[in-house]
Amino acid sequence: MRFVYLFIICLPIFSIAQDSVAVKKKGTLSGQWRTYYMMTSNKGELKDFNALATGGKLKYQYNLLENLEIGGALYNSTNLGLQDLTIPDVTTGRISRYEEGLFDRLDLENDAVFLLGELYAKYKLNKHTFTLGRMKINTPLINPEDGRMIPTLVQGFWYHFSAEKAKFQLGVLNEIAPRSTGEFFDIGESIGTYPVGRNIYGYTSGYGGNTESDYVLMANAEFKLSKEFSVNVWNQYVDNVFNAVYIKPKLKVSKTISLEGEWLHQNKVGDGGNTIDSLRYYNQNSSDILGLKIGYKSKVGLLSLGYDRILPNGQFLSPREWGREDLFSFQKRERSEGSADNHALVFN
DSSP: OEEEEEEEEEEEEEEEEEEEETTEEEEEEEEEEEEEEEEEEESTTSOOEEEEEEEEEEEEEEESSSSEEEEEEEEEEEEOOSSOTTSOOTTTOOOOSSGGGGSOTTOTTOSEEEEEEEEEEEEEETTEEEEEEEEOOOOSSSOOOOSSSSOOEEEEEEEEEEOSSEEEEEEEEEEEEOTTSSSOEEHHHHTTSSOOOBOTTSSBOOOTTTOOOOOEEEEEEEEEOSSSEEEEEEEEEETTTEEEEEEEEEEEOSSSEEEEEEEEEEEEOTTTTOSSGGGOSSOSSEEEEEEEEEEEEOSSOEEEEEEEEEOTTSOOOOOGGGOOOOSTTOBTTBOOTTOOSEEEEEEO
16 A cells, blocks of 8 residues: 655745836746655555655746747756665565656656756747747647656747637657656657556567657647637647547536547557567557546536546557646546556546
């Protein structure tokens, strides 16, 4: 039996503007400080784990021209040394499952992680925005999952268009910095920096360090078809691995009740990551998820009931290094990824 306790303090520590004209900000310096305590209490003689991290980010944004902004953000996580997380439990031979995620889980001896996580140029023209460099994005399958000290960050190009009843996004990524690590990786290298699980034959998967992929293409269209009904569509193309289509309609039945649906379809692209099946990440033809969610919103809170069905034709596979699963059945610290023929029901 395992119990996990979390305690987080997160504060914006400052925001300073540097003005060359009284009404026009040229530069903004901002920061965030976060302190995070986590403790796992295991049953019997199994080892308990605990960790205390502090750090945050320091960000500077500068308006180089009227429509051109450049910016950068330095992220940090510092281990305050409550416990040596490199020492495993004697019985199982395993180290902490959760606490290591507060730091660089690829190098737990690194007590102070620093990452230049954002470094970008952003150009705005009317309703169009173009961003080039390192940045933070939020999509159904690639997102910050900001429940760690350092979130997931990406490098590439991103385009955004926003109108009253429609929104479009298009992006191409060539590197990803998975949360709880201290560096950016090529797309293929980033897949497998987290535990790899088991393949369809029941053996330890061999895709870590063996996935060949150069880029990710993202496209999004969101339409507000009426005051009550909207549709959000995403397509994620992972070079030589898989393609994912995600469709999410939403209907506002009344002021308090809403209905949402979701369909996620994946299919193999190229070699699925590697020509050798034992080293392949996406070792199947396709997979599908169907979901339904009902929500009730009142003045005092929100209630929701979400259901997801992963069909038996294939495993739902999405690199856990790239963020959370933005599904109706998502639970913090746990995943449906890797499952097939699965039912999940979550009440919030």
